[in-house]
Amino acid sequence: AQSVAQPEDQVNVAEGNPLTVKCTYSVSGNPYLFWYVQYPNRGLQFLLKYITGDNLVKGSYGFEAEFNKSQTSFHLKKPSALVSDSALYFCAVRGPAGNTPLVFGKGTRLSVIA
Amino acid sequence: KAGVTQTPRYLIKTRGQQVTLSCSPISGHRSVSWYQQTPGQGLQFLFEYFSETQRNKGNFPGRFSGRQFSNSRSEMNVSTLELGDSALYLCASRFDGGQHNEQFFGPGTRLTVL
Numbered sequence: 001a002q003s004v005a006q007p008e009d010q011v012n013v014a015e016g017n018p019l020t021v022k023c024t025y026s027v028s029g030n031p032y033l034f035w036y037v038q039y040p041n042r043g044l045q046f047l048l049k050y051i052t053g054d055n056l057v058k059g060s061y062g063f064e065a066e067f068n069k070s071q072t073s074f075h076l077k078k079p080s081a082l083v084s085d086s087a088l089y090f091c092a093v094r095g096p097a098g099n100t101p102l103v104f105g106k107g108t109r110l111s112v113i114a
Numbered sequence: 115k116a117g118v119t120q121t122p123r124y125l126i127k128t129r130g131q132q133v134t135l136s137c138s139p140i141s142g143h144r145s146v147s148w149y150q151q152t153p154g155q156g157l158q159f160l161f162e163y164f165s166e167t168q169r170n171k172g173n174f175p176g177r178f179s180g181r182q183f184s185n186s187r188s189e190m191n192v193s194t195l196e197l198g199d200s201a202l203y204l205c206a207s208r209f210d211g212g213q214h215n216e217q218f219f220g221p222g223t224r225l226t227v228l
Contacts (some may be wrong), residue, residue, distance in 0.1 A: 043219035104157040
């Protein structure tokens with residue numbers, strides 16, 4: 001069965017500093033990996049995904065993520081955090097075959113402090 | 115292109131009642147998935163429909179059911195509501211059944227069971 005772990009419930013970072021939100025996954029075969037962001041009282045917004053190819057994926061709002069197969073990780077990064085980046089971030093994985101559903105991590109709350 | 119819409123946005127019910135939530139996917143999207151989001155359990159997969167057929171089902175009791183219509187609109191029904199059913203119910207659509215395709219989420223329906 002596939003699963004996702006987001007080891008940090010909360011990440012605090014100062015505005016202008018780089019941020020990292022961690023994600024590790026478990027799946028049979030090559031994974032499809034996704035990051036979503038949720039603002040208060042809103043649905044989830046798609047940020048980026050990894051399918052294959054380049055291990056560094058660029059997404060919306062200046063976010064990027066690095067796929068590391070040996071460490072089974074897909075950490076979300078941004079070079080310079082903004083206060084408006086404060087939100088709940090979800091990592092998700094889907095296996096390569098069949099019709100398996102998208103499985104989400106528990107989420108990491110990011111707080112960017114001015 | 116309009117996004118995923120969900121109605122109603124907020125709902126208050128009492129224990130024992132039943133409720134029907136509606137989801138209209140992005141035009142052209144044939145896959146609709148439903149998730150339950152709670153602070154304690156995070157995002158849990160309920161079911162997925164593709165071309166009017168349930169393709170996947172999560173680990174929820176039979177009180178939770180759904181269906182999809184020929185225009186890809188979907189409804190989910192919860193019968194005999196319990197206090198623990200209070201949650202944000204999210205609907206997501208994607209273009210087809212491809213494992214690599216990202217899902218686009220609606221704003222959710224906030225269900226409160228009293």
